[in-house]
Amino acid sequence: EAGVAQSPRYKIIEKRQSVAFWCNPISGHATLYWYQQILGQGPKLLIQFQNNGVVDDSQLPKDRFSAERLKGVDSTLKIQPAKLEDSAVYLCASSSTAGADTQYFGPGTRLTVL
Amino acid sequence: TQLLEQSPQFLSIQEGENLTVYCNSSSVFSSLQWYRQEPGEGPVLLVTVVTGGEVKKLKRLTFQFGDARKDSSLHITAAQPGDTGLYLCAGAGSGGSNYKLTFGKGTLLTVNP
Numbered sequence: 001e002a003g004v005a006q007s008p009r010y011k012i013i014e015k016r017q018s019v020a021f022w023c024n025p026i027s028g029h030a031t032l033y034w035y036q037q038i039l040g041q042g043p044k045l046l047i048q049f050q051n052n053g054v055v056d057d058s059q060l061p062k063d064r065f066s067a068e069r070l071k072g073v074d075s076t077l078k079i080q081p082a083k084l085e086d087s088a089v090y091l092c093a094s095s096s097t098a099g100a101d102t103q104y105f106g107p108g109t110r111l112t113v114l
Numbered sequence: 115t116q117l118l119e120q121s122p123q124f125l126s127i128q129e130g131e132n133l134t135v136y137c138n139s140s141s142v143f144s145s146l147q148w149y150r151q152e153p154g155e156g157p158v159l160l161v162t163v164v165t166g167g168e169v170k171k172l173k174r175l176t177f178q179f180g181d182a183r184k185d186s187s188l189h190i191t192a193a194q195p196g197d198t199g200l201y202l203c204a205g206a207g208s209g210g211s212n213y214k215l216t217f218g219k220g221t222l223l224t225v226n227p
């Protein structure tokens with residue numbers, strides 16, 4: 001079974017530029033999560049999708065971050081414009097359902113904002 | 115906000131030693147999970163504990179959930195270099211339709227050969 005795929009793996013941009021990350025969850029998984037992991041900290045949930053609907057985006061900085069999962073499969077997370085403090089690893093995870101106790105994480109995208 | 119505090123933050127030991135890392139909170143969780151994360155990879159689930167006082171063993175790893183479901187510990191016996199990584203605990207809230215995880219900052223373990 002293929003795992004969660006993310007791309008790109010690394011991205012370096014200058015502040016005020018835009019960036020987008022892509023995630024392909026495990027086939028058949030209805031729930032998709034985006035996390036932000038700043039160096040030295042644990043992952044922080046940014047947004048959770050159930051199929052193509054948003055379940056929780058309470059910690060998403062909506063003035064600059066946006067995410068979509070139009071067809072209930074792949075998802076894209078965008079930052080526009082980026083700030084220095086956005087430097088982090090962005091992790092995508094999926095689970096079979098919203099109540100499933102196992103989330104499967106992708107390898108992450110490491111973003112550096114200069 | 116439910117906060118999880120992990121200790122120690124860093125741990126460097128020799129192969130063959132035993133160690134325990136802790137995860138503490140003032141909040142009650144419906145369940146608690148432990149993950150290991152290696153450099154350049156996402157976290158991988160090791161175990162989920164649900165019942166207060168529950169003990170689970172995974173080879174040389176022993177996980178315990180506190181009686182009040184506010185804290186947990188991970189004990190590793192005879193650590194190996196392959197155990198090196200970031201150990202994260204994560205608590206789940208009320209569950210139901212939204213299984214939201216709150217992660218601690220992690221314990222970075224280095225096992226030296």
